[in-house]
Amino acid sequence: xxxxxxxxxxxxxxxxxxxxxxxxxxxxxxxxxxxxxxxxxxxxxxxxxxxxxxxxxxxxxxxxxxxxxxxxxxxxxxxxxxxxxxxxxxxxxxxxxxxxxxxxxxxxxxxxxxxxxxxxxxxxxxxxxxxxxxxxxxxxxxxxxxxxxxxxxxxxxxxxxxxxxxxxxxxxxxxxxxxxxxxxxxxxxxxxxxxxxxxxxxxxxxxxxxxxxxxxxxxxxxxxxxxxxxxxxxxxxxxxxxxxxxxxxxxxxxxxxxxxxxxxxxxxxxxxxxxxxxxxxxxxxxxxxxxxxxxxxxxxxxxxxxxxxxxxxxxxxxxxxxxxxxxxxxxxxxxxxxxxxxxxxxxxxxxxxxxxxxxxxxxxxxxxxxxxxxxxxxxxxxxxxxxxxxxxxxxxxxxxxxxxxxxxxxxxxxxxxxxxxxxxxxxxxxxxxxxxxxxxxxxxxxxxxxxxxxxxxxxxxxxxxxxxxxxxxxxxxxxxxxxxxxxxxxxxxxxxxxxxxxxxxxxxxxxxxxxxxxxxxxxxxxxxxxxxxxxxxxxxxxxxxxxxxxxxxxxxxxxxxxxxxxxxxxxxxxxxxxxxxxxxxxxxxxxxxxxxxxxxxxxxxxxxxxxxxxxxxxxxxxxxxxxxxxxxxxxxxxxxxxxxxxxxxxxxxxxxxxxxxxxxxxxxxxxxxxxxxxxxxxxxxxxxxxxxxxx
Amino acid sequence: xxxxxxxxxxxxxxxxxxxxxxxxxxxxxxxxxxxxxxxxxxxxxxxxxxxxxxxxxxxxxxxxxxxxxxxxxxxxxxxxxxxxxxxxxxxxxxxxxxxxxxxxxxxxxxxxxxxxxxxxxxxxxxxxxxxxxxxxxxxxxxxxxxxxxxxxxxxxxxxxxxxxxxxxxxxxxxxxxxxxxxxxxxxxxxxxxxxxxxx
Numbered sequence: 001x002x003x004x005x006x007x008x009x010x011x012x013x014x015x016x017x018x019x020x021x022x023x024x025x026x027x028x029x030x031x032x033x034x035x036x037x038x039x040x041x042x043x044x045x046x047x048x049x050x051x052x053x054x055x056x057x058x059x060x061x062x063x064x065x066x067x068x069x070x071x072x073x074x075x076x077x078x079x080x081x082x083x084x085x086x087x088x089x090x091x092x093x094x095x096x097x098x099x100x101x102x103x104x105x106x107x108x109x110x111x112x113x114x115x116x117x118x119x120x121x122x123x124x125x126x127x128x129x130x131x132x133x134x135x136x137x138x139x140x141x142x143x144x145x146x147x148x149x150x151x152x153x154x155x156x157x158x159x160x161x162x163x164x165x166x167x168x169x170x171x172x173x174x175x176x177x178x179x180x181x182x183x184x185x186x187x188x189x190x191x192x193x194x195x196x197x198x199x200x201x202x203x204x205x206x207x208x209x210x211x212x213x214x215x216x217x218x219x220x221x222x223x224x225x226x227x228x229x230x231x232x233x234x235x236x237x238x239x240x241x242x243x244x245x246x247x248x249x250x251x252x253x254x255x256x257x258x259x260x261x262x263x264x265x266x267x268x269x270x271x272x273x274x275x276x277x278x279x280x281x282x283x284x285x286x287x288x289x290x291x292x293x294x295x296x297x298x299x300x301x302x303x304x305x306x307x308x309x310x311x312x313x314x315x316x317x318x319x320x321x322x323x324x325x326x327x328x329x330x331x332x333x334x335x336x337x338x339x340x341x342x343x344x345x346x347x348x349x350x351x352x353x354x355x356x357x358x359x360x361x362x363x364x365x366x367x368x369x370x371x372x373x374x375x376x377x378x379x380x381x382x383x384x385x386x387x388x389x390x391x392x393x394x395x396x397x398x399x400x401x402x403x404x405x406x407x408x409x410x411x412x413x414x415x416x417x418x419x420x421x422x423x424x425x426x427x428x429x430x431x432x433x434x435x436x437x438x439x440x441x442x443x444x445x446x447x448x449x450x451x452x453x454x455x456x457x458x459x460x461x462x463x464x465x466x467x468x469x470x471x472x473x474x475x476x477x478x479x480x481x482x483x484x485x486x487x488x489x490x491x492x493x494x495x496x497x498x499x500x501x502x503x504x505x506x507x508x509x510x511x512x513x514x515x516x517x518x519x520x521x522x523x524x525x526x527x528x529x530x531x532x533x534x535x536x537x538x539x540x541x542x543x544x545x546x547x548x549x550x551x552x553x554x555x556x557x558x559x560x561x562x563x564x565x566x567x568x569x570x571x572x573x574x575x576x577x578x579x580x581x582x583x584x585x586x587x588x589x590x591x592x593x594x595x596x597x598x599x600x601x602x603x604x605x606x607x608x609x610x611x612x613x614x615x616x617x618x619x620x621x622x623x624x625x626x627x628x629x630x631x632x633x634x635x636x637x638x639x640x641x642x643x644x645x646x647x648x649x650x651x652x653x654x655x656x657x658x659x660x661x662x663x664x665x666x667x668x669x670x671x672x673x674x675x676x677x678x679x680x681x682x683x684x685x686x687x688x689x690x691x692x693x694x695x
Numbered sequence: 696x697x698x699x700x701x702x703x704x705x706x707x708x709x710x711x712x713x714x715x716x717x718x719x720x721x722x723x724x725x726x727x728x729x730x731x732x733x734x735x736x737x738x739x740x741x742x743x744x745x746x747x748x749x750x751x752x753x754x755x756x757x758x759x760x761x762x763x764x765x766x767x768x769x770x771x772x773x774x775x776x777x778x779x780x781x782x783x784x785x786x787x788x789x790x791x792x793x794x795x796x797x798x799x800x801x802x803x804x805x806x807x808x809x810x811x812x813x814x815x816x817x818x819x820x821x822x823x824x825x826x827x828x829x830x831x832x833x834x835x836x837x838x839x840x841x842x843x844x845x846x847x848x849x850x851x852x853x854x855x856x857x858x859x860x861x862x863x864x865x866x867x868x869x870x871x872x873x874x875x876x877x878x879x880x881x882x883x884x885x886x887x888x889x890x891x892x893x894x
Contacts, residue, residue: 070829070830070891071829071830071887071888071889071890071891071892072890072891073853073854073888076854100891101788101891101892101893101894102820102824102894103829103891103892103894105891137854141890141891143791143792143793143893144754144792144793144890145755145756145757145889145890145891146756147756221886222886223884223885223886248718248827249717249718249719249827249846249847249884250884251847251884251885251886252884673720675721675722675842676721676722676724
């Protein structure tokens, strides 16, 4: 660039030309030793020469790749070359991912060679030394970040040919081997990418079953994928799949996977490269992960105290829900009959009932948590997602209703020994009635339960059990209190005909429940299952009548046989899941992608997470969501309606619920463009929905 | 019934305290923190005004460039004159060597002639994580309706030299200017640059 004037330097150059060695002075900054290094000992006119910017970082510090990841800055080289020289961009060796707290950088630790190709003019006079200068700038970081720079020079003799530089040829060759191979290295591979909510999946199918592991993707641009997110890599459905999480704050369109794919053990026999450049179009849309609604992290961050309080309140309210109230009323009436019983027995009765309730919740919690620990996607209400459970419950409710109607007494058809044992162990009855109360409560979700159970499912171990315990205590408390303080009994009229009439009256909602369960079964398993159930119900009714009308021991076998037959008829019919199309036409079936797509169009979206077996859901659906004013309001605002039907097990819906911090239905969420999504309460009111739409 | 609904909405409001992560076009998540004098600062209290959030760390060379060149302080003063609320947030963890006490932070801001409405020490990184703040500086603009309208870099000059800082296109100034004159924001998201936030 500038004429070399000083004598000592000239002398040095002469020596240099003789020895055939390059002259470069490393520059030392506090964190980096930087120098320019050429692959060959001379500059040959017209022939490209590979020159490396070598950065040697002190231990623990790193510099950055072309895309620095979450933060940082790529190293830059500004060449100052003699006239006629051309310099390429930097050829970047593939980077490593460097975690920085919750963030991640893409860069290099230790020693890195950033290669450039310098092309001298073909008319470059031979036998003159040439100085290549560069201003290199980099950001070097560990805990701190320091911008550093250096003026670097490399002086080489010019000659018509030259040899490999004994010191640098090898390190430069190694650096070249770490350059990503061009996409052609994947000739014969099937490569594709698919967009999905929250990210994209890269699919790779090598030609001859090349084993791959630990593959990672580094994008060329920021704002596409989340640098710190894990990239799960596994073989599934005939291809390797690499799952990439979309950037939480995306920048620009994300329609191609452009970057470097790195496999620490290489990509099989067809290429020696450990990194390959790819640029693959993404099929379908990468939609942002559904924004978590305002209340959702709350469920996760609810805190144990609040979760316990909500669970307790939910348990109390369960007593008033239509599934539980009739059964409980009958039990309360039982007290009136026991007025004579001594206080101690009554109190024990209350406590044992409470134990039955709490133990049942523990059992459910145990099953639920164990199933989830094993990878099952279950949530609250899972016990009713099986058609068999629904059929058995329907038979059970019928038996209960017939009992209340006075068709039969439980004691009369029990074998004598069993009956004696039962009266000797009344606690078993009391405990059983607690279990029964929980069983009949499962179709109902009380207010406050959703958030509390969402918390419980998220937390494994004792916290989850504590929440279920609070729910049980809440549910058992009113009855236990009534048992403990019998003063209220004094206000009841004397036991008499009114009690029998009331009992018969309370049977009516139970018959209704049987009908409703039959409908649930129809939704789950189709009309044939309902036909089997109807036959089973009829058989059970006959059995009950026989039990009530003929108390002679000889009939007991017949009664038992009929009851067994009823169950046998009901179950196989229910065992086939054949759900037909469900839901009114205005409601679209749920898929996370569909919701994200609708939201992406700027439409408000209302999602109804529901199930046929969830009574609370059905009440909301018919009284609120089908209400004319609500329907009008949805239509007027162009709200897209999506129904997530959880009647049968559906893992996608379970996951969507979990993302909302919930583990059961009903759950209602309203997404609006530019607004935080809103979770609505379990017990909907018309005003509440309208307020949410206007809010 | 009415009272029931009231109680229910109260509980729901209670549950709703910690909000979702920040996304441009969505409601900016609310937060409450103490300023350097220990006074509570709540984002929602500034509803009706534009708010700028600036992630800062006096030890970061990028932050220093924007303060030493006068770029950040002059922007703070310029927008304060337009009744924009500027909140500077330092999410540096107490475990980091770059942690600053409120007194150190106040002194540094005074030395640089900085003029944020309030400065918040977020040493547990809660607000930083809520906004997914990655770098210092990392800038956010919130409109009077509480919507996040810009997230990203302070300007388009990533490299540290004073001349380049002056020649830069400042995204925050541009976003505020466009939003205040009722125009759509032409650049609403950019990749932030700088040092990583020292969580």
